[in-house]
Structure formats: C-alpha cells, structure tokens
Amino acid sequence: MTGQNRFSAVLFDCDGVLVDSETIATQALHASLQAVGIEITEHEVAETFTGHAWPRCIEIIEDMLGQPIPAHFMAHNRQEFERLMHQSLVPMAGVSAVLDGLHLPFAVVTNSRTQELAMKLEVSGLSPFFPPERRFDAERMGVAKPDPAIYQRAAQHMGVDIQQCLIIEDSYPGLTAGKASGATVWAYRPAATSEQIERLNIDLIFHDWSAWPL
Template sequence: MKSRLKAIIFDCDGVLVDSEILSASVWSEMLQERGVQISPNEINEALQGGNIYTSIDYLEQFVKVSNRMAVETEYRKRSAIKFANELQPVKDIESLLKDINLPRCVASNGPLSKIKMNLKNTDLGKYFDADLLFSGYDYGFKPKPDLFLHACQAIGFLPNECLVIEDSLVGIQAAKAANIPSIYFNHQVETVDKENKIYGNMKDVRTYILSQINSM
C-alpha cells in the first residue's frame, strides 16, 4: 500500500527565497572586476543547485584563483549585504506554507548560517522549527542522498512518506537517490507537467500538494 504524504522537505535557495539570481549577480560582479563579462542569468544557469566550492571551481574556468578562502570570504561578505537589502520570498510560497499544515523542514546545500539568515530576512523563519534546518555542509552535499535521508530521520518519517520540493536537477537527483518523491520547481516552465511533477509557480505546487492530502 502506498504511503500517504506526511511531511515536506524544502530546499531553500530558489524554493523558499528568491536568492539564486542575487548570488549569480555577485559572482558576475566579481568576474567583471577581474576582466570577465558573464551575465548573472548565465552564471545562475551554470551554478544552480551547487555550493560554494563548485562556484569557485566555475570561477577558476575564467580567472586564476590563488587563494580560494579569500574568494569565499569576499563572496560571503558581498552576498550578505545584497541579501540583506534585496532578498525576497519566492512568489506565493507564503500561501503554501500557511495553507499546508504538514510537518516540514529545510534541507539546503547552503551553510546553516545562510539558511537561518535567509529565512530571517524574508520573515519565513516563523514557518520552520529552528532545529529542523539542515545543511549540506553538515550532512553531505546534493546530489548525494545523505542530506535528505537525514532530514527524513530527523522529522520522523520514511522517505516515501515525504515530499521534496527542489528547483535544481542536483536536488532532484538527490531525492531520487534517497527514494523520496519530489517536485521540480522550475521558474522557466510555463506549462505544468503533471506526469513528471514539474511546476513553474508555487500556486500549482500548492494545488498539487493539497490534492495529494485530500485524496488520501
């Protein structure tokens, strides 16, 4: 018998907060100052779902990086300022969080400090237990399944009782490796692909989840 949906695991960047294009704009500025012109959109597409290490690897394709730690520090400082001033929740995510009363957690490749700050800056922290925010820095980066498997264990449900909401293929790969059902939230999608659970806006994601809850 198929398990009913009992809990939701949210990615953070690109699912809860509209941060990825801001991050890409910081990398774009850093490259521009080093003589390389690449648009934030192009960088965002290349880096989506990655982590700071894969981002610096990307930077090294275009410029020499003699001190990776210094580059990371520079990025962290710049992005913290940009996020504090410009970060917004993903459109309609708050309605989903208000209307769907299921246990939930956050599992992100970003550091825990960044997850907490992003939720604080967008006033979404009130929808999550502070003890149920999990980072790839602590449990392994996606596409490995370890982060999601830890999240399932922490919230007390089996993988097939949970649903992952992701906006990157790396995250979807991690969910599949963990045998957790998933939704691929892709901002560029205009038409819903119900068969593959691909959605372009949070209103449709909310409708899908409510239909799953009501059908059980």
C-alpha cells in the same frame, strides 16, 4: 491515498523554492568573478553554478582561474551577497500561505551554509516556519546535493521514511538528489532543462505557489 495523506513529510529546498535568492546569488558571484578577471555573463554564471554547494563552486572557479582563488575572493563575495540580500530578498510569492496551511511536518533542506540559511530565512520573514530543528543545511549535515544522503539524513532526523516524503526542488543537482533519495519529487519553476527533467522522471511540475497541488 490523496492529498496530504499521501506523504509523511514535505522537504523544501530553499533557494529558488522558498526564497527568490538565485538571482541575487548569481549577481553577487558574477561581480566577484569579474573582480578576479573571469569574463563571464550572468546567464553563464547561473547555468554553471546554480544548485551546487559552495565547495563545488570554488572548485569550478579554481579550474577557471587555473590556480587557487585569491585570498580576498570569499570576503568580497560574502559582502556582495549579503548587501544584495538585505536589499532585495523576498519569499517566493504565495509560499507563506502554503506553509501556513500545511498540516504535515516540513523542513528545509539546502546546500546553503548554516548562518547563510539563517539569514535568508530571517530576512525573508520565513524564519518562524522553520525552527532550528527543521533546518538541514550542507554544513550541518556534512553532505551536499546532488548527493541524496542530505535528504535521507534529514528524513532520518525527522523520524520519517524518505520514501514517504515529498521533496520540492528547482535546480538540477537538487532534483537529482531528490530522485535518488527515494522520495517523490515535484519541481517548482525548474531551472533544469526539459531534457534533464525528462531524464529524471520528475513526478510533477508547477510554476506558481497558488497552484500548490496538495
């Protein structure tokens, strides 16, 4: 089989794949970490936290602090993230045209929380492409990447075989989950290192939605 006939469905990650939000999340978290006395660069924040579910991020932060996070940390981070999102969140260049021309069932599968995902899709203008029944977030699914179960459960909800699905990911936790799920995995502008990409045996890498291979 060739082209779209090769797959039964396409499962898209959100951050760094559909919307250009990774930089925003990094900036917001950097500001919040500095506010509680953690000296770390934005580059280090990106390397440490990108692709992880929020509960795992909290665990890492508490390890850094050597104690539970302060009560105000969550509110500060949420406010900073939402401010930056409403200010500058946009869809990835060219992704709307890809979604509009896709003749396969598709969904978004993300480590975001439910309301956070809804806000990202609304602000970026991608909400019409993803009705609620095609949104699979870590909060709703009860599992997060790198656990492959989030993708397997999403496929089950869609009534398709995960082994017949195509997954589009960028982060190492996401790529790890995708490969372990049994699906075909393509990396879009991967944040993972070349060594990680090679170790995971990613099926295809592309860097621009205008080069969408399907």
